[in-house]
Amino acid sequence: MNQINRVAIVGGTHGNEFTGAYLIQKFAQFPDLITRQSFDTVTLLANPNAFAAGRRYLEKDLNRCFLKQDLEDPTLSSYEELQAKSIQHTLASNRDKQADFILDLHSTTANMGLTIILVNSHPLNLKLAAYLSQINPLVRVYRCSFKSIEEIPFVNSLCKLGFAIEVGPIAQGLLKATLFQQTEELVYTILDYVEQFNQAEIPSTNDTLILYDHLSVVDYPIREDGTIFGMIHPELQDKDYQALNPGDPIFITFDDKTILYEGTSTVWPIFINEAAYYEKGIAMCFTQRQQINI
Numbered sequence: 001m002n003q004i005n006r007v008a009i010v011g012g013t014h015g016n017e018f019t020g021a022y023l024i025q026k027f028a029q030f031p032d033l034i035t036r037q038s039f040d041t042v043t044l045l046a047n048p049n050a051f052a053a054g055r056r057y058l059e060k061d062l063n064r065c066f067l068k069q070d071l072e073d074p075t076l077s078s079y080e081e082l083q084a085k086s087i088q089h090t091l092a093s094n095r096d097k098q099a100d101f102i103l104d105l106h107s108t109t110a111n112m113g114l115t116i117i118l119v120n121s122h123p124l125n126l127k128l129a130a131y132l133s134q135i136n137p138l139v140r141v142y143r144c145s146f147k148s149i150e151e152i153p154f155v156n157s158l159c160k161l162g163f164a165i166e167v168g169p170i171a172q173g174l175l176k177a178t179l180f181q182q183t184e185e186l187v188y189t190i191l192d193y194v195e196q197f198n199q200a201e202i203p204s205t206n207d208t209l210i211l212y213d214h215l216s217v218v219d220y221p222i223r224e225d226g227t228i229f230g231m232i233h234p235e236l237q238d239k240d241y242q243a244l245n246p247g248d249p250i251f252i253t254f255d256d257k258t259i260l261y262e263g264t265s266t267v268w269p270i271f272i273n274e275a276a277y278y279e280k281g282i283a284m285c286f287t288q289r290q291q292i293n294i
Contacts, residue, residue, distance in 0.1 A: 004194050006040045007162075008091050008099035009187065010155055013063050013106065014276070015050025016172040019180050020105025020165075023187070036191050038198035042099070046087060046155065049079065054173050056276055063104075066157045068150040092158040101161040103190060104154070105183065108168035109275040111238040114182060117164040118143040119156050125163055126294045127202065128193055130209040135189070138182065140241055142166075142212045142270060142287065169238070172275060209294050212241065212268055212287035220283045221251050221259060229253055232273045232283065240270045243289075251283075 009027060011020030024043045027034050034041040045051060047062050058079050065084035070076055091099040108115075116129045116139060133139040146152050149160075156162055167183050170176045196202055221230035233249040244250065245266050251259040261267075267286040271277060274284075 003198055004039050004100040004161065006042065006097065006099050007101045007103065007191065007194060008042050008044060008159075009034065009103045009105065010044045010046050010087075011105040012048065012051045013046040013104060013155055014056045014061075015047045015052070015058075016054055016056050017105075017107040018173060018175050019107040019167060019170065019183055021045060021051050022175060023105060023180070023184060026184075034187070034191060036195040038195055039100075041191065042097075044087065044090065046104075047080065047083060056172070063106075063155060064153040066155055067153045068157070070153075087155065088158055099159050099162075101194060102156055102159040103162050103187065104156055104164040105187075106164055106166045107170050107179070108166050108271065109171060110168050110271045110273060111240045112166050112168045112270060113138045113140055113241075114186060115139075115166040115270070116141045117156075117166055119146060119152050119154060119163065120149070120160060122160050123294070124161055124197070126209060126292075127205060128190065129163070130205045130294055131193060131203055132186065132189065133210065134205055136186070139186075140212060141209060142214070144214050205294075207293055208291050210289065210291055212270060212289055215267060215286040215288050217282045218250075218269075218284050218286060219281045220278075221253060222281075230259060233258060236269070237273060240272050241268055243267075244269050244286075 011024035024045045027043045050057050060078050060080040062080040062083060065080050071085055071088050118125055129141045133141055149157055156164055165183060165186060167179045170179055220228040222228050230251040230253040233252045235249045243266050244261055246261060246263055248261050249258050250261040268289045269284040270287055272284045
């Protein structure tokens with residue numbers, strides 16, 4: 001790609017993640033903040049009804065509604081499924097308004113700092129992620145694993161360029177000034193990078209990037225009836241991106257028994273005790289830390 005003509009900044013994909021939603025409102029009110037000379041920047045409040053209700057979603061998680069087969073299925077008609085189809089039309093189907101780069105803003109109750117979530121390994125995404133992590137020590141880069149774009153259920157499935165930003169820890173339905181400002185500055189840095197890319201003046205970066213590659217998800221200790229009987233061990237709580245070694249405490253049961261990590265290799269957990277993931281049966285995600293050449 002020689003030119004990025006349109007950047008879409010999406011917020012409020014989850015209605016109770018206020019950082020992104022209120023940044024979208026700020027950018028809409030003060031468009032000069034996100035205006036750059038070589039491309040258009042558009043903003044989108046992705047799930048306005050859920051945001052108005054202060055809920056993650058009304059009927060279905062919007063950020064799981066972007067599978068290609070679901071977008072093409074005319075029988076799917078929940079509010080979020082219809083909203084996903086509308087967003088696809090706005091950002092991907094209309095050639096005149098098609099986004100070349102999508103930035104999706106999220107927040108988390110887990111201690112994730114400023115996390116870049118990649119859904120592919122496009123060279124520009126990797127170079128930009130390396131640049132962001134080089135200039136800001138709070139930035140971590142998490143890469144999901146999908147065999148093809150058809151398997152990606154997230155907003156970022158609509159475009160090869162771009163990624164999600166996940167910031168935390170912050171409670172649902174809450175604004176925290178420090179994280180709000182850090183996210184805002186990260187957005188401006190990304191827009192400046194795209195501007196430099198269009199002018200063939202990409203900032204130099206390290207030749208390597210530390211990536212946290214997705215391995216698996218881990219559920220809480222559960223009974224046969226599906227109810228949990230344990231919680232994150234205090235020694236693991238808030239230790240996102242820190243090594244978990246075989247034999248380390250991972251859960252503690254309600255009768256105070258410690259459950260140890262029984263894996264055979266070191267992993268780096270993230271999204272530890274994310275509030276929104278209780279309903280999904282996810283206590284944390286295991287990742288593998290690696291350094292790659294870019």
